[in-house]
Amino acid sequence: MNDTTDRTGSMTAGGAIFARLKALGVKYVFTNSGTDFPPIIEGLAEAGAKGVDLPEPLVIPHEHAAMGMAHGYYLLSGEPQAVMLHTNVGLSNGATGAINAACENVPMILMSGRTPVTESDRFGARTVPIAWGQEMRDQTALVREAVKWDYELRVPEQVAGLLDRAHAIANSTPKGPVYLSLPREVLCEATPADTLSAPPGMSPVRIAPDHAALERAAEILASAKRPLVIAQRGAGDAESFAAFARWAEDWSLPVCSWWSTHLAIATDHPCHVGSEPGEWLAEADVVLVVNALAPWWPDAHPIPDDAKVIHLGPDPLFSRFPVRNFRSDVALAGETADVLPALIEAMQSRSRNDEAIVARRLRLDRARAALRRDLDASAQPTAEGRMTKAFVSDRLGAALDGKTSSVFSELGAPLSHLLRRDAQSWFQEPHSGGLGWSFPAAMGAQLADPERICVATMGDGSYLFSNPAACHQIAEALELPVLILVLNNEEWGAVRGSVTGLYPDGYAARANTMPLTSLSPSPEFTRTAEASNAWAKRVDRAEDLDAALNEALRVVTEDRRHALLDVRIV
């Protein structure tokens, strides 16, 4: 027991941060500690000894993994997240995760220590040379562009108020990460403890859609002849997901999942036209863009000059991004889970153009049948029995059918060939593309929902970006039985594809070995996984995949052990 605390009813600021996070609803703090952490660790122990209710601090041995886990935890739970890192060096390792979180409107309170500013004569002052080496003129600059708000804790009495504000801003529409830096001397000081468990002093703002814009959008959509819906970040929550599916069917609305990062509609829904918007956009008279950063490819997907475009989502103009000039005739701002049902409701009273709806239904039936034929044909293994991403995706979808599961894909099994039917059953890496995301995101999701099957599927390059040894250590230490599917082509195939896309007949495309794309020889990833007690298997031939998938699923669900399949693809 600390005498100072007993006499004054106060607590070390380092511990007070945790106590306040608990009051804000944070269950876990994804933490990577350092030499600025003594007051945090001492404060935690102090608070624990006094029976103060705290979130569980988790040791996460790489910052990118900590950020990915908080991201994945939020995707499944919708609950507020907190990540605590070490000074500038820990923060810079977490910066890619902050960019990913910002791109996907993932709210989290990101914190990192600040090296002591005093060199002597004050408790908490600098000791080892690292304290000089880690000082920066503007530490926050490392993540400022990715956060909605930032500040530095100046005095210990600010802990509760600042965290309340950070939480409210992070969780306001449009949501996103915020950053608070924590100087060591301030963390060492005492702060009043009596108000730390009080309810939050500030509520997040939830923006409601503008009524007039809703009516206008409903009118435009109801009278459309050839509408197209493009959805990238889902259809909101489970309820609005279901309402969206019924609505699309009722009005025969083609729904396209161009570069979707969340599932908006079942992949086998009669209105789902796949991931290519080109042919539908070319003749669209109305386009509804549901929370999509880049809803189409302007150079490849022309849209008619007189087509009306409606954008719907937490920030329909994506104002964080300097350049994004997709036409926007009507903007409906708000959380998708609110706006989509409101739009559906506003459509109810509109007159229906039944002739156009029937024509659309016939066209959709033909398009779905053609899509199904294309997908089946392209999901075959090669003549030599080798696997492709499409084949693996098709088999993974079949293996997971009927099971409550979420797939986190990062250049892994493509959505086009994967059977997915439920809200939250599919996530792809954010459009910021900070690779190394899916393995930790799946672990965060598993922590949030222990009974769900959480699958991370990724390229071999993406697996290496995830700091696999650290991630496997986490999976073993926290007993997170995730299934990892590495789709291993021994290269950065996406980089190769980008080069041949821009220079189809160029020198690089004709070279025997394209520069800067090879990852050969591939490590035996099974051994990396086995080092942390995972069940692991390498699969080279198409005929062996089904059995390997089923055994891996048995291991994660029955043995509750994490598993890795190193799937060799062409």
Ligand SMILES: Cc1ncc(C[n+]2csc(CCOP(=O)(O)OP(=O)(O)O)c2C)c(N)n1
């Ligand atoms: C942190 C980070 N570094 C580099 C890149 C650039 N990059 C984009 S795709 C890619 C290759 C991914 O390779 P892999 O995961 O093996 O997938 P493949 O395309 O081979 O299927 C790279 C390196 C990135 N997006 N993020």
Ligand SMILES: [Mg+2]
């Ligand atoms: Mg690869």
